[in-house]
Each structure stands twice: as C-alpha cells, then as structure tokens.
Amino acid sequence: MQASExxxxxxxxxxxxxxxxxxxxxxxxxxxVVEFMQGLNIEELNRKEEMARNLFMxxxxxxxxYSSGEGIEKIFPFDIIPRIITSAEWxxxxxxxxxxxxxxxxxxxxxxNDQFIMKDGIVPADMxxxxxxxxxxxxxxxxxxxxxxxIAGIDLIRNxxxxxxxxxxxxxxxxGVSYMLENREITKRIFPDLLPKNNVRTxxxxxxxxxxxxxxxxxxxxxxxxxxxLTPGIYNSAYFEHTTLARLMGVELVEGRDLVVSNHRxxxxxxxxxxxxxxxxxxxxxxxxxxxxxxxxxxxxxAGIMSAYRKGNVAIVNAVGNGVADDKAIYTxxxxxxxxxxxxxPILKNVPTYQLGNPEEREYVFGxxxxxxxxxxxxxxGYGMLMGHMANEEEILKYKEAIIEDPRQYIAQPTINLxxxxxxxxxxxxxxRIDLRPYALCGPDGIQIVPGGLTRVALKEGSLVVNSSxxxxxxxxxVLAG
Amino acid sequence: xxxxxxxxxxxxxxxxERTDGILRMLKINYASSQxxxxxxxxxxxxxxxxxxxxxxxxxxxxxxxxxxxxxxxxKENPNSVLNIVTHARExxxxxxxxxxxxxxxxxxxxxxxxxDEHLIQLLHREDPVTILDTLIKQGLLYYGITxxxxxxxxxxxxxxxxxxxxxxxxxxxILDIKFSDVDYxxxxxxxxxxxxxxxxxxxxxxxxxxxxxxFDAKNVVEQIVLNRDFPRSVEYSVSQLHRYFQRLKGDKNVxxxxxxxxxxxxxxxxxxxxxxxxxxxxxxxxxxxxxxxxLYEVGNAFNQHYFAYS
Numbered sequence: 001m002q003a004s005e006x007x008x009x010x011x012x013x014x015x016x017x018x019x020x021x022x023x024x025x026x027x028x029x030x031x032x033v034v035e036f037m038q039g040l041n042i043e044e045l046n047r048k049e050e051m052a053r054n055l056f057m058x059x060x061x062x063x064x065x066y067s068s069g070e071g072i073e074k075i076f077p078f079d080i081i082p083r084i085i086t087s088a089e090w091x092x093x094x095x096x097x098x099x100x101x102x103x104x105x106x107x108x109x110x111x112x113n114d115q116f117i118m119k120d121g122i123v124p125a126d127m128x129x130x131x132x133x134x135x136x137x138x139x140x141x142x143x144x145x146x147x148x149x150x151i152a153g154i155d156l157i158r159n160x161x162x163x164x165x166x167x168x169x170x171x172x173x174x175x176g177v178s179y180m181l182e183n184r185e186i187t188k189r190i191f192p193d194l195l196p197k198n199n200v201r202t203x204x205x206x207x208x209x210x211x212x213x214x215x216x217x218x219x220x221x222x223x224x225x226x227x228x229x230l231t232p233g234i235y236n237s238a239y240f241e242h243t244t245l246a247r248l249m250g251v252e253l254v255e256g257r258d259l260v261v262s263n264h265r266x267x268x269x270x271x272x273x274x275x276x277x278x279x280x281x282x283x284x285x286x287x288x289x290x291x292x293x294x295x296x297x298x299x300x301x302x303a304g305i306m307s308a309y310r311k312g313n314v315a316i317v318n319a320v321g322n323g324v325a326d327d328k329a330i331y332t333x334x335x336x337x338x339x340x341x342x343x344x345x346p347i348l349k350n351v352p353t354y355q356l357g358n359p360e361e362r363e364y365v366f367g368x369x370x371x372x373x374x375x376x377x378x379x380x381x382g383y384g385m386l387m388g389h390m391a392n393e394e395e396i397l398k399y400k401e402a403i404i405e406d407p408r409q410y411i412a413q414p415t416i417n418l419x420x421x422x423x424x425x426x427x428x429x430x431x432x433r434i435d436l437r438p439y440a441l442c443g444p445d446g447i448q449i450v451p452g453g454l455t456r457v458a459l460k461e462g463s464l465v466v467n468s469s470x471x472x473x474x475x476x477x478x479v480l481a482g
Numbered sequence: 483x484x485x486x487x488x489x490x491x492x493x494x495x496x497x498x499e500r501t502d503g504i505l506r507m508l509k510i511n512y513a514s515s516q517x518x519x520x521x522x523x524x525x526x527x528x529x530x531x532x533x534x535x536x537x538x539x540x541x542x543x544x545x546x547x548x549x550x551x552x553x554x555x556x557k558e559n560p561n562s563v564l565n566i567v568t569h570a571r572e573x574x575x576x577x578x579x580x581x582x583x584x585x586x587x588x589x590x591x592x593x594x595x596x597x598d599e600h601l602i603q604l605l606h607r608e609d610p611v612t613i614l615d616t617l618i619k620q621g622l623l624y625y626g627i628t629x630x631x632x633x634x635x636x637x638x639x640x641x642x643x644x645x646x647x648x649x650x651x652x653x654x655x656i657l658d659i660k661f662s663d664v665d666y667x668x669x670x671x672x673x674x675x676x677x678x679x680x681x682x683x684x685x686x687x688x689x690x691x692x693x694x695x696x697f698d699a700k701n702v703v704e705q706i707v708l709n710r711d712f713p714r715s716v717e718y719s720v721s722q723l724h725r726y727f728q729r730l731k732g733d734k735n736v737x738x739x740x741x742x743x744x745x746x747x748x749x750x751x752x753x754x755x756x757x758x759x760x761x762x763x764x765x766x767x768x769x770x771x772x773x774x775x776x777l778y779e780v781g782n783a784f785n786q787h788y789f790a791y792s
Binding site for chain 1: 484485486488587591636788
C-alpha cells in the first residue's frame with residue numbers, strides 16, 4: 001500500500017493534541033507501527049481486524065445483552081492500532097499517579113480516623129458528610145497496613161498542548177484491567193513480532209503483583225491464606241474480568257451465596273465443609289456488600305461481612321467507604337491534599353472544576369453552559385452527564401433546575417479537548433479521541449503501576465465520550481522502554 | 483472446592499453427555515428413517531428425550547425434518563441441543579477459573595456453532611447428517627480436551643461423576659423406551675431395528691464380534707446392561723461412576739461419603755450380579771426402572787451432601 005493511501009484521510013482537529021501527528025509528520029514513537037501498517041494491503045488489514053473480532057468471540061471475552069428473554073453475546077469494540085506512550089511520558093505519569101494515590105490514601109485514613117484535614121479547614125466538613133459514599137461504619141478501626149486503595153484506575157486525558165490532566169480518580173472497584181491484558185494478547189496474535197521490534201514493555205505481571213499484595217493482607221499468618229474474588233455473578237457485564245483475574249491469580253471466584261459469616265469470620269461453602277476466607281477482592285459495590293449494614297435487599301453480598309471486617313478477621317479490597325475520596329466534588333481538593341499531607345506540589349494537574357454550591361461559581365457556569373461539562377458527583381460510566389456544547393436549550397434548562405435543587409450533587413468542568421489517536425476505519429487511519437486509565441496497585445511495599453493501561457476511544461467521529469456504555473471502544477496501550 | 487463450582491462442573495458434564503446422546507440418536511434414527519424401514523417412527527426418540535405429550539409426539543413422529551428442527555434448534559424445547567449446550571456453556575462460564583482455557587473455549591465455540599444461523603439453515607435444507615456430524619465432533623473435542631488438559635483433581639472427579647451418572651441413566655432409558663415401543667414383546671422386533679439401536683450407541687461392531695448368531699433381543703439387553711467392556715453399558719457406566727466418586731474420599735464430609743458410596747455400591751452389585759435370565763425373570767421394564775430410580779437417588783444425594791450452597 002502506498003504511504004499516502006493509509007494516511008490520506010488523516011487530519012488533526014484544530015486545537016487538539018494528536019498522538020501520532022505533529023506538524024503533518026509522524027512522531028518518532030509511531031513510526032515503527034505506521035511503516036508496518038503501510039507494508040500491508042487493505043485485505044490484510046481487514047483480515048487482522050476480523051481476526052481480532054473472532055478471537056474475542058471465541059475466547060468468550062464478551063458481555064451478554066439480554067433482550068426478549070435471549071442472551072446475545074457482544075464484544076467491546078477493539079481498534080487494532082495501538083496507542084503509544086513514550087518512556088518519558090510514562091515516567092511523568094507514573095510519578096504523578098504515585099504521588100496522588102499516596103495523598104488519597106492518607107486522606108481516607110484521616111477522614112475515617114482523626115479528621116485533621118477537616119479540623120485544619122483544608123476540606124470543609126460538610127463536603128465530607130454530605131457525600132453519600134462517606135460511611136460512618138468505617139470509622140475508627142485500623143485496616144491492614146493502613147491501605148485503603150489497593151487498586152486504583154485513575155483516568156487521564158491530554159489537552160491541546162499535550163499536558164496530562166487527571167479526569168477522575170476511580171478508587172472503588174475500577175474495571176477494565178482484563179482488557180489491558182487481553183488487548184495485549186490480541187496484538188500478539190494479529191501483529192506477530194511487532195511488540196518486540198518496537199521495544200514495548202510487558203504488562204503480564206499485573207496478576208502476580210496483585211496476588212502478592214492480596215496475600216500480604218491476610219489477617220492470619222499462615223502459609224497459604226485463602227484469597228477470593230467476589231463477583232456479583234455471571235450476569236454482571238464485567239463477569240469476564242472477574243473470572244480472568246481469579247484464573248490468572250489461581251484463586252477462587254466466589255459469589256455472595258458461596259460465603260457465610262459465623263462468629264465474625266467469613267467462610268466459603270465447599271464440598272469438604274466450610275473453609276475460612278482471609279482476603280476478599282470484591283467486585284461488589286459498598287452498598288450491596290452487607291445486607292445487614294447497607295442495602296437490606298442486596299442478594300449479592302454476605303450478611304455479617306462488615307462485622308468480620310471490623311474485627312479484623314477478613315481483609316476487604318478495596319476498603320469499604322473509598323467513595324468519599326473519588327467523589328467528583330472532593331476531587332477539587334486533591335491538589336490541596338497533596339500539599340497538606342505530602343508537602344509537595346502536585347505533579348499531575350486537575351481539570352479546573354466549579355463547585356456549584358458556591359453562588360459565584362454557579363453564576364459563572366450558568367452564564368457559560370455551552371462551554372461546560374456538567375457531571376453528577378457520584379455518577380459513573382458516562383451517565384448523568386451533560387456536554388454543554390452538544391446540548392439543546394431544554395436539556396440545559398433541565399440541568400440548571402436540578403442543580404439549583406441540589407447543588408452538591410453536581411460539578412462543572414470546562415470542556416476539555418481529548419487528544420486524538422489514529423484508528424483503523426474502512427481501510428484508512430482516522431483520528432478519534434482517547435483517554436488513558438493506568439492501573440496502580442498499592443501494597444505494603446509501596447505503589448506499583450504496570451507500564452500500560454486501558455486506552456478508551458470514542459469511536460464516533462468528533463465525539464468526546466469514551467465510555468463503553470456510550471459507544472466507546474478500546475486499544476492496546478504500549479509503553480515503550482527507554 | 484466450592485460447592486457451587488462442583489455443582490456447575492457436574493452439570494456442565496451431564497449436559498454435554500446428554501447432548502452427545504441426543505445427537506447420536508438423531509443421526510442414526512435419521513439414517514434409519516431414510517432406509518425405508520417399515521413404518522419408521524420417531525416416537526421412541528421423542529419419548530426418551532422430550533417432555534412432549536402423546537398427541538404432540540404422534541404429530542411429529544413421521545416428519546424427520548420437523549423432529550430435527552425441534553430437537554436441535556427449537557428454543558421452546560428445553561431439551562433441544564441448542565438449549566442444553568447453552569446450559570453447559572453457562573455452567574462452564576461460571577467456573578472458568580476451574581477448567582482449562584482450552585476447555586472453556588471449546589464449549590464457547592460449541593455454543594456459537596449451535597447458534598450459527600447458517601448451520602441451522604443447512605439442517606433444514608441440506609443433508610442433516612453433515613450438520614449432526616459437525617455438532618457431534620464439537621462434543622468429541624470436548625471429551626478429548628477434558629481428558630488431555632484437565633488436572634486430575636476434585637473437579638475432574640465431579641466432571642466424570644456427572645458424565646457417567648448421565649450415561650448410565652441414558653443407556654437404561656434407551657433400552658427401556660425402545661422396548662416399550664414394541665410392548666416388551668421381543669418377538670416383534672427385527673434385525674434392522676437392533677442394528678440401528680446399537681449403531682446409535684456405537685455398539686454395533688462389538689455386538690457382531692461378541693455374538694455371531696444374528697440378532698437376538700436377549701443379547702442386545704446383555705450388551706447394553708451387562709457388558710463390562712462396552713463403554714455405554716449400564717455396568718461400565720456405574721463402575722466408572724463409582725471409581726470417580728471414590729476419589730472424593732478424604733477426612734472431611736466422611737458421613738456423606740459413606741452414604742453415597744453405599745448407594746452406588748448397591749447399584750453396582752445389583753447390575754454386576756445380574757444375568758440376562760434374572761433380568762428377564764424380574765421383567766426388563768421393572769429391572770431398568772429400579773436401576774434408574776436408584777440412580778436418581780444418587781443424584782439427589784449429591785445435591786444434598788456436596789452441592790448445597792444456597
């Protein structure tokens with residue numbers, strides 16, 4: 001294929017950072033991939049795309065959509081062109097995330113114990129107490145090694161000058177890591193030899209590190225503590241991920257109905273009777289975890305698990321109550337937390353955020369609605385979000401009313417132009433907007449981030465929403481060795 | 483092992499064994515229906531493998547394509563291959579961390595194959611044997627992969643327990659229903675009839691080698707119930723069931739183990755110390771019925787003592 005053909009439809013939007021192009025030439029880090037692609041013809045490229053789809057399907061890397069009583073298997077769209085991060089960019093991201101997580105962990109320990117940060121007036125107490133994810137059940141008891149956030153999936157975006165910004169801190173049950181792992185496996189199959197040729201760092205250590213960290217949390221000092229992954233079950237859209245993690249770590253995948261609490265200890269029901277569980281990596285949200293303490297209708301949790309947790313007889317990962325730290329209104333205070341707890345300047349920037357409880361900020365936001373993104377403070381998955389520049393009068397009015405009703409529930413951010421990255425579309429490369437979610441693991445030995453992550457991509461032309469529930473896809477994410 | 487996991491492995495395995503049985507029956511009966519056999523009827527198949535009422539079964543009994551459609555792809559038929567494979571795959575899906583990746587992919591592929599619209603079209607329009615063969619092969623792949631890749635632990639024991647429990651019930655069923663079709667009147671049957679029955683459970687060649695004097699109903703009963711070397715005989719299946727069950731012996735759950743060991747041992751002895759003559763004395767139907775009931779009891783005991791979790 002001629003060089004010009006593959007790139008003939010490529011363009012860079014005004015005021016946008018493009019990952020591949022700079023002044024109409026291909027950046028150094030993308031040269032290897034672009035040259036390789038140009039050596040293939042359209043049929044070959046289409047075949048690779050087809051092969052990727054079949055691999056996802058055959059391995060059951062799917063989620064099930066139930067309609068008219070019948071399950072339909074769907075795959076999350078995958079774009080075959082990798083997203084490439086240079087080693088300098090990665091070092092900067094890695095440092096920034098470690099710093100941020102350290103501060104957030106201090107913050108969680110503080111708000112659930114001494115509350116110095118509130119007493120010193122850095123974060124207003126009403127901000128904390130009005131957060132629905134602040135759980136008084138977590139008050140005043142030590143969690144193992146003082147670690148609250150064991151697994152974080154912090155979302156990063158890049159604005160028009162290429163600066164990385166933190167979009168949100170996912171500190172509860174961040175998902176998508178199995179796609180980081182599987183996307184890489186798919187790349188190995190569809191592009192033989194391309195990874196080693198480009199000096200791409202491996203991501204395969206993730207389950208090993210996670211397992212080591214989980215073992216270290218065991219309350220019983222025994223050679224082989226029982227570690228489990230707790231899933232809501234096969235109907236959960238992330239079920240594939242839960243089973244992948246259990247398989248890769250060689251631990252048991254359990255559902256709430258497999259567990260029982262007796263005498264403040266958690267047991268699983270096995271063919272040989274009850275077996276005590278030491279560490280639970282749960283993928284069930286706080287509110288469903290224990291019907292005795294939280295939502296009484298929950299069928300997904302285990303009655304009495306919180307009492308076992310508070311007694312220190314079982315470790316729960318991530319800690320319960322982390323939602324207070326990734327609340328979108330608390331987000332504004334993270335740079336202040338970094339200064340307060342670490343006495344350091346934040347490395348990674350926050351996106352400017354307007355607190356709508358503050359009348360002045362609210363006035364400003366209401367006057368500039370078409371330049372704003374309005375988000376619910378405890379929403380996720382791209383739901384409960386208003387993109388000002390796309391919305392009509394009626395939608396804007398509806399949001400304004402809702403904000404006046406309960407300003408604590410919303411924040412506003414100026415629309416950030418996500419960076420664009422090449423995607424393979426009908427025989428050509430075309431720019432689509434992306435974000436980045438690296439996965440950080442905190443254990444007693446510190447914070448480790450496998451070099452890679454999940455790059456989500458908005459597959460619709462011009463769209464800025466990358467969420468999989470809103471027509472987003474994903475890419476393999478390469479971090480190059482230095 | 484989690485009780486829920488043991489339960490799922492057991493059922494995954496039973497469902498595939500059942501699928502295999504159904505597909506073989508369909509293939510051979512279809513061939514038989516093309517063989518211009520005098521008044522060929524699908525009724526025994528429908529009676530073994532579906533919950534159809536008499537009138538509904540009668541309506542289908544002489545329409546091969548309709549039976550194939552009902553048995554393979556009908557979504558409303560809880561025992562269609564489509565539905566059973568879906569159950570097997572759902573069970574496998576919930577225990578992916580206990581089976582090998584190869585085994586999961588095999589069942590996942592089986593599921594996608596049986597839902598393939600194109601294949602379904604062929605089943606209705608072209609040669610059904612080709613399609614049935616494709617499906618049977620997918621099942622054989624499952625058996626091979628299980629054998630080659632699965633670790634010989636508790637999970638493997640439960641897989642085999644499910645498999646042989648299902649198989650012993652099926653073999654008893656096939657015989658019972660085939661004979662009920664002729665009101666247990668052995669004189670009413672002819673050679674072609676036996677040939678197809680044996681072919682459907684891969685026992686034809688063995689029969690020819692064992693009995694050189696042509697077809698005799700008593701010999702058929704002897705092979706399907708009592709032949710120790712025939713992998714589909716009741717005797718073989720029950721002793722395999724016992725063998726894999728005995729691997730569960732340990733220092734936990736001792737009482738349950740003893741109880742079920744006793745139950746299986748009893749069935750095994752009953753079959754082992756039978757002869758065709760004693761079976762005929764009891765009456766074939768009564769004999770098979772008693773064996774089946776005892777096997778159902780074993781299934782219930784597993785539910786109670788090994789799989790109870792909710």
